[in-house]
Amino acid sequence: MNGPQDLGGQMGFGPVNPEKDEPYFHAAWEKRALGLTLAAGAMGHWNIDESRHARESLHPADYYSSSYYEIWTKALEVLLKRHGFVTDAELVQGHALGKGTEPKRVLQAENVAAVLAKGGPCDRPVGQAPRFQAGNRVRTRNFNPHTHTRLPRYARGKTGMVEAVREGFVFPDTNAHGQGENPQYVYTVVFTAGEIWGEGADPTLTVSIDAWESYLEPA
Amino acid sequence: MSHDHDHHHDNELDPMAARVRALETILTEKGLVDPEAIHAIVETYETKVGPRNGAKVVAKAWVDPEFNAWLRRDATAAIASLSYTGRQGEHMQAVFNTPETHNLVVCTLCSCYPWSVLGLPPVWYKSPPYRSRAVIDPRGVLAEFDLVLPDTTSIRVWDSTAELRYLIIPLRPEGTDGWSEERLATLVTRDSMIGTGLARVPEVA
Numbered sequence: 482m483n484g485p486q487d488l489g490g491q492m493g494f495g496p497v498n499p500e501k502d503e504p505y506f507h508a509a510w511e512k513r514a515l516g517l518t519l520a521a522g523a524m525g526h527w528n529i530d531e532s533r534h535a536r537e538s539l540h541p542a543d544y545y546s547s548s549y550y551e552i553w554t555k556a557l558e559v560l561l562k563r564h565g566f567v568t569d570a571e572l573v574q575g576h577a578l579g580k581g582t583e584p585k586r587v588l589q590a591e592n593v594a595a596v597l598a599k600g601g602p603c604d605r606p607v608g609q610a611p612r613f614q615a616g617n618r619v620r621t622r623n624f625n626p627h628t629h630t631r632l633p634r635y636a637r638g639k640t641g642m643v644e645a646v647r648e649g650f651v652f653p654d655t656n657a658h659g660q661g662e663n664p665q666y667v668y669t670v671v672f673t674a675g676e677i678w679g680e681g682a683d684p685t686l687t688v689s690i691d692a693w694e695s696y697l698e699p700a
Numbered sequence: 701m702s703h704d705h706d707h708h709h710d711n712e713l714d715p716m717a718a719r720v721r722a723l724e725t726i727l728t729e730k731g732l733v734d735p736e737a738i739h740a741i742v743e744t745y746e747t748k749v750g751p752r753n754g755a756k757v758v759a760k761a762w763v764d765p766e767f768n769a770w771l772r773r774d775a776t777a778a779i780a781s782l783s784y785t786g787r788q789g790e791h792m793q794a795v796f797n798t799p800e801t802h803n804l805v806v807c808t809l810c811s812c813y814p815w816s817v818l819g820l821p822p823v824w825y826k827s828p829p830y831r832s833r834a835v836i837d838p839r840g841v842l843a844e845f846d847l848v849l850p851d852t853t854s855i856r857v858w859d860s861t862a863e864l865r866y867l868i869i870p871l872r873p874e875g876t877d878g879w880s881e882e883r884l885a886t887l888v889t890r891d892s893m894i895g896t897g898l899a900r901v902p903e904v905a
Binding site: 486487488489490491492494495496497498499500503505506507508509510512513514515516517519520521524533536537545548549550551554557558561566567571572575576577580581584587588589590592593594597598599600601602603604631632633635636647648650651667669671674677678683685686687688689690691692693 | 714716717718719720721722723724725726727729730731732733734736737738739740741742744745746749785786787788789790791808809810811816819820822823824826827828829830831832833834835836837838839841844845851852853854855856857858859860861862863864891896
């Protein structure tokens with residue numbers, strides 16, 4: 482979706498302002514927000530793509546005025562409600578008011594190290610050979626779905642070169658919406674800044690994205 | 701995004717603190733989360749997983765040609781051999797700076813970042829100014845990190861749009877011949893592994 486998350490090339494946000502010796506957390510609640518997000522995700526009722534889509538579906542004004550842990554927290558509430566774990570009334574009350582969905586599993590403290598060390602690999606076998614090879618010229622498709630996609634707007638309808646053929650990976654555009662993993666090969670595709678940004682682009686700059694096969698056509 | 705860090709984060713009336721506490725209370729009462737598990741997650745990223753992991757990978761790549769070649773061929777396996785695995789590091793790619801080309805990593809669409817080797821990302825990495833400008837004005841962004849590259853140096857920006865996580869291997873600084881891996885690792889900053897910095901140059905004794 483052309484949501485607030487799709488930031489590449491947008492203007493007006495000001496300088497980066499890196500913080501010197503930045504702490505991992507700026508408030509105690511950020512720690513709990515991180516832990517809650519990971520622990521709730523570990524119940525196994527949604528995947529990372531659905532999580533990302535919940536975050537990018539926040540109203541743009543809300544997204545841009547929220548810190549990242551605020552975005553995570555707001556999206557987590559959406560996911561918990563969507564999957565029947567909490568209700569609006571409970572969020573208002575700040576207490577459980579009834580039973581909700583039965584979780585597939587609950588992350589226990591003694592399993593945290595193993596679960597984090599394992600992560601959630603997204604590579605999957607793909608039945609056929611890759612359509613493109615390194616060195617191929619490709620054009621990204623131009624589309625504007627209302628649903629989740631990982632092809633940023635700045636890189637749509639652009640011609641670039643396949644630099645590397647990666648493994649097969651879960652396709653986020655369907656996986657975010659409960660429509661299956663449908664794995665596809667991923668390619669690292671490089672564009673000149675001139676192709677992406679046109680007049681005045683930095684001639685020494687190239688930009689790459691990692692694109693699923695169905696985002697690409699031969700050029 | 702410039703945050704004001706002067707407000708009272710621990711104040712019970714802070715809206716986000718209240719909101720997160722309410723959520724944790726509900727989930728705990730329902731038996732959906734274990735507060736001790738949350739504590740263990742936080743402790744992991746506060747004390748165990750951080751940019752020191754990545755610095756060790758870089759230092760080893762500088763001194764060990766075999767490891768260097770492995771890192772180029774299969775970064776996930778090479779990094780796993782140092783026991784750095786897991787969440788947001790499942791599929792690693794190492795990208796080597798050269799005298800001709802400087803590399804920079806961004807996630808324009810969210811906040812993808814190689815947690816297993818760099819830990820949790822800094823606020824600026826996740827915020828709109830960096831995510832919007834890294835792909836269109838990287839030199840301007842780097843200048844805000846006090847990094848000014850020669851006009852003749854090419855810049856390659858890697859937008860992490862899929863599940864590959866990129867670790868930049870910065871150039872080894874001059875004047876470090878004969879240094880041990882441990883000593884070299886002290887020169888490898890977090891920013892040098894994102895591309896917003898270079899490895900530190902050793903101070904002349």
